[in-house]
Structures are given as structure tokens and as C-alpha cells.
Amino acid sequence: MRAPVCAALLLWLLSDAASRQFSEEDMAAVRQRIKSMFYHAYNSYLDNAFPYDELRPLTCDGHDTWGSFSLTLIDALDTLLVLGNRTEFQRVASLLQDTVDFDIDVNASVFETNIRVVGGLLSAHLLSGRGGMDLEPGWPCSGPLLRMAEDAARKLLPAFQTPTGMPYGTINLLYGVSPTETPVTCTAGVGTFILEFATLSRLTGDPTFENAARRAMSALWRTRSDIGLVGNHVDIVTQKWVAQDAGIGAGVDSYFEYLVKGAIMLQDEDLLNMFHAYDRAIQNYTRFDDWYLWVQMHKGTVTMPVFQSLEAFWPGLQSLLGNLDGAVRTFQNYYSVWRQFGGLPEFYSIPQGYTVDKREGYPLRPELIESAMYLFRATGDHTYLQLGLDALESIERITKTPCGYASVKDLRDHQLDNRMESFFLAETIKYLYLLFDPAHFLHGGGREGDGSWEEGGEGG
Numbered sequence: 001m002r003a004p005v006c007a008a009l010l011l012w013l014l015s016d017a018a019s020r021q022f023s024e025e026d027m028a029a030v031r032q033r034i035k036s037m038f039y040h041a042y043n044s045y046l047d048n049a050f051p052y053d054e055l056r057p058l059t060c061d062g063h064d065t066w067g068s069f070s071l072t073l074i075d076a077l078d079t080l081l082v083l084g085n086r087t088e089f090q091r092v093a094s095l096l097q098d099t100v101d102f103d104i105d106v107n108a109s110v111f112e113t114n115i116r117v118v119g120g121l122l123s124a125h126l127l128s129g130r131g132g133m134d135l136e137p138g139w140p141c142s143g144p145l146l147r148m149a150e151d152a153a154r155k156l157l158p159a160f161q162t163p164t165g166m167p168y169g170t171i172n173l174l175y176g177v178s179p180t181e182t183p184v185t186c187t188a189g190v191g192t193f194i195l196e197f198a199t200l201s202r203l204t205g206d207p208t209f210e211n212a213a214r215r216a217m218s219a220l221w222r223t224r225s226d227i228g229l230v231g232n233h234v235d236i237v238t239q240k241w242v243a244q245d246a247g248i249g250a251g252v253d254s255y256f257e258y259l260v261k262g263a264i265m266l267q268d269e270d271l272l273n274m275f276h277a278y279d280r281a282i283q284n285y286t287r288f289d290d291w292y293l294w295v296q297m298h299k300g301t302v303t304m305p306v307f308q309s310l311e312a313f314w315p316g317l318q319s320l321l322g323n324l325d326g327a328v329r330t331f332q333n334y335y336s337v338w339r340q341f342g343g344l345p346e347f348y349s350i351p352q353g354y355t356v357d358k359r360e361g362y363p364l365r366p367e368l369i370e371s372a373m374y375l376f377r378a379t380g381d382h383t384y385l386q387l388g389l390d391a392l393e394s395i396e397r398i399t400k401t402p403c404g405y406a407s408v409k410d411l412r413d414h415q416l417d418n419r420m421e422s423f424f425l426a427e428t429i430k431y432l433y434l435l436f437d438p439a440h441f442l443h444g445g446g447r448e449g450d451g452s453w454e455e456g457g458e459g460g
Contacts, residue, residue, distance in 0.1 A: 022385045027436045030385075033392060034433045035083055037405070041425055044404035045072050051099060057404035058418040066116065067108040067173065069100055075116045076425035078123040081131050082433060082442065089131040093124060097144050102152050105174045110159045110167050111189040113152060115254070116422060118196045121149035126199075130441075141203050153200055153209055165215035166190045166236035183237040187230050191220050191255030194262035194271070220255065221274055228281030229297040230255070246297035247286055249308030250346075260317050290329040291350050305351055307337065309344035309365050316371030319378045331375060334368055335387055341411040342394040344368055355412060363407040364399065364420070366427035373435040377443065388435045395428075 022030075041055075049055040049062025053071035056063055065071065073092055080089040125145035129135055136142045158176045159167040168177050169185035193213035201210035223239050224230050225246075232251040233243035248256060256275060263272035285300035286292045292311060294304035312334050318327035337348050344367075347359030369391055376384035398414050399405045405424060406416040434440055 020386055021382050022436075027385070027438075030389060030392065030436045031433060033396075034429060034436065037392070037396065038079065038083060038425065038429045038433075040400070041404045041420065041429070042076065045420070045425075048403055054422060055404050055420045056418045057401045057406040057420045058416060060403040066112045067106045068104060069102075069117055070096065071116055072420075072422040072425060074100070074120040074124075075422035077120055078127055079425055079430045081124075081127050082430050082440070086130075086132045089124070090133055093128070093131070093133060093145060097148065100148065102148075102155050102173055105172065107170050107172050107178075108155075109189075110156050110169060110171055111186075111192055113156060114193055114196055116426070118149050118153045118156075118200070120426065121145050121152065122196055122199050125149060141205070146203055149196075150200055150204055153197065157208065157212060160212040160216065162236050164219045164236055164239050165212070166219050166234065166239075167193075167212075167216060168236065183235050184233050184242050185236055186233050186251035187220060188251055188254045190234065190236065191217050192258050193217075194258050195265060198262065198266055217255075217259070217271075217274075224278070225297045227285065227298065227300055228277060229285065229295070229300075230278070231297045241297065244297045245294045245303050247294040247304070247308075247311070248282060248292050248314050249294070249311040253310045253313060257313055257317055260320060264320065288350075290326065290333055292330070293350070305349065306356060307334070307348040307350055309346050309348075309362070310367060312344060312365075312367035312371055314371070316367075316374035319371070319374045324375075324378060327371075327375060328379070331368075331371055331384075334371075338368060338387070338390065338394075342398055342414070343408055343411050345411050360410045360412055361408055361417065362411050363417070364395065364405060364424040364428055366423060366431050369428060369431045369435065373431045376435060377438070385436065388432055392432060 044057065044060075045055040045062075048060045050073065051070045052062030053065045053067070053069060054063060055072065073096060077089065077092055077096070080092065122145075124131075125143050126140060128143060128145060129139070136144075140146070155173045156167070156171060159169075159171045161177075162168065167185070167190060168181050168183070169189050170181055171177050194210070194217060197209035197213035201207050219239065220230060220234075223234065223241070229246035230252065231241040231244040231246055234241050243251070246252070256278060259271050259275040259278070262268060263275065282292065285295050291307055292314065293302050294306065295302050315327040315331040315334070318324075318330070334344070338344055341355070341362075343362035344365065345355040345360050345362060347356035348354070349356050369388060372384040372387045375381070395405060399408060399416065401416070404420045407419045407421065409415045409417040434442060
């Protein structure tokens, strides 16, 4: 297993990434390129896909994916303000109020609806003063985008009415949880609500949302194994683990992310202590040469020696806690994979140093860019700007189409897929822009932005 690791680090050390310095003029020029990327994708969605959820960039049309909410517009609304476009922000905020209705007969993912819809609306609401909107008396505890967020979140609350407090994974927005709905859901689908739901409770004065999120998080905490790990899928009724693979990637990732970011946002030591306990187990059982493997949650034995692209949030999360040495080394491993393929494959075999069969795609995910943003803020090392430039150029070269940007179906031959997920505009481009704008008001915690700010799963 050590050979590809050593090769990856050698590639890092010999690359020009370790030496290039970016001037303010360089960063300004890159920001303009990022803006051009955003507007090519955004205008392609408006021209070809609205009011559907997402753009299909190969056929230049749209389709609904997560619930028929005009999802791309909701998810990307605050990105317009990040880029400084107040006029379009005001137009789209008004448009969404007139066109989006959550009283619809649609089966929606509780997890995705929260992070994309509730999160997107809350972020836009908290930045609406900077966006030039007329603020209602009592703002930020009132406002049309806040009411939309509350409406969407209330549609999700019946999913939490379980014996354990863990939510079902899917809910019908009109009729509630189906009697035939499976009780099995992933760990992230249980523990990724505290940022949005606590914000809602603090703004509306209704503790129901925050209480539901905390109860779900606490239920997961109580079901950890004797060696301190959680698995991948759990039965929310019996609290029995159905999938017992433990790691930091798909199905688990954002639970750990929300423990840390929730602790920071709410100044909550209990959430932070939970994460530290998990982190000790993760470091003891899953870490190998600054990669993180998948292990059996009760025994700690390796089940999958793979890196998953969703794990790329981890160096950024570690940097938020001040664990820079480990964060830097892990980021180097992940960046070496990016440089090998021009993107992060969904699964990467660490022993073989190559993609895993049927997991070769890159759906324009933001996690490595988000980590680069945090690490650049923490270290000032221009290596992370080089990653940003590499990402920009890879995305332009490999994924750009006449109608936006397409997910990569296979990074080995750069075959494209007919989908542009909403997080490309909501996160990937946003973090890329913020990486190259160190003076942006959001880096000040929102103190100049007419509202507080915390980077959540999406839309914030």
C-alpha cells in the first residue's frame, strides 16, 4: 500500500504547485474566469432548464431530480451575492417567492431537501440585507425567504416522529411518511440537520426544529460501537446497524461535518466533545499514511482500502480545529489524485493507485476545493491557490459544453454525463471564488454581511 502513497507525495514535491506565488492581480484575473464559468452555467440553466430542478447540459434541457423546486435557483441564490450580483439576487428571490410551492405530491429526500432547499433559503435570507432587498420590520427574525425555509422544514418534521428520533430518509411533502417507507437510512441522513434547524429555531423562536436535530444526533451518538465508531446505514426504528462499514466518506461524512460546524456556530461544547471522541477512534482505526480507510465498526478491521471523493472535506474540517499538520498531509494525498485524473473519482483504490470499477466519475463535487479554501485561510500557502487554478482549468477543459458544465461519467477517458448538479453553482464555484478572494466579506464570519455565516453542506 505504501508505493502509491510515496509516488503521490513525490509527485507533490516535484510539481510546480509547491512553488508558484499568486499576486493580487493574478487572483483578480482568476476571479473573473470563475465568474465567467458561473454565468455560462447559470444562464444555460435559465435559458434551457428553468423551472426544472437541474440542467441537462448535453441535451440542453431540464429535469426534476429532488422534488420539483427549481432547485438550482434556490441552491445558487446566495452565490449570486458572493459574486456581487445584487440585481439578479433580488430578481430571483422575488421569482422564487412567486413560483415555488412545497404543498406538492412529491417524494423528497429529507436530507437533500434540508441541505439544498432549507439551507439555500436560509443563507439567502441572512444575506438579503447585503443583497439590497427591502427588509421587513424585525429582520432577521422575519422575511419572505425565512418563511419559505420554515415552510419547507415543517414539511420534513413528520419524518422525525420515530421511536428513536432518527428521521426517515424520504417523505412525501403532501402526505407525509409512507407506511411502506424503509426504516433504513444512512448516518449522514440522520445527523445532518443542526445547522439549518438550529438557525430556524433561533430565528423563528420555535425550538421544534433544533430539538429534532439534536435528538437525531444524540441517537446516533448512543449507537456508536464499543470502539467509538458509527456505521454507514442504520435502522431508525430498532437502532440496529445494517451497514457496519465505518469511515469518513459517503453516507457518513456530513454527520461529522455538522458536529464541528454546529459546535462552532452554536458555541456548543457537547457537539465538539462528541466529534473529538469520534475523531480519536477515526485516527486510531481508519487512518493509514494520512489516508482514511473503511473498517468494520466493531472490530476496526479494514473492509475497503479506498478513498472516496466525499472524504475530501476532511482536511478543511481538521483545519477548522487547528489540526493543520495532519490536514496538510491528507490534502496532499487527495490533491495527488486530482492531478492524476483532472478531478476526484468517486472511489480510488489506495493499494492500486487507480479508480475503482463503476466508480470512476466526477460529478463536479466541491469538497476538495472547500478544503483548499480553509487551508489557504489557515496557512497562506499558495499551493492551495494552485489547486484552485488546476480545478478551474480541468473543469473548463474537460466538462464545459455549449449548455453549461457536465458531470464526468468516467475520468479515465473524460466521458461526460448528462447532468449538472445544483451544488456545482451552490458550492463548487462559490468555494473556488472565495479561495481567490481572501478579502471577501464572508471570510469575516458575516460581520460585514448583514448576517452570520457558516459554510454548511449546501447553499451556505
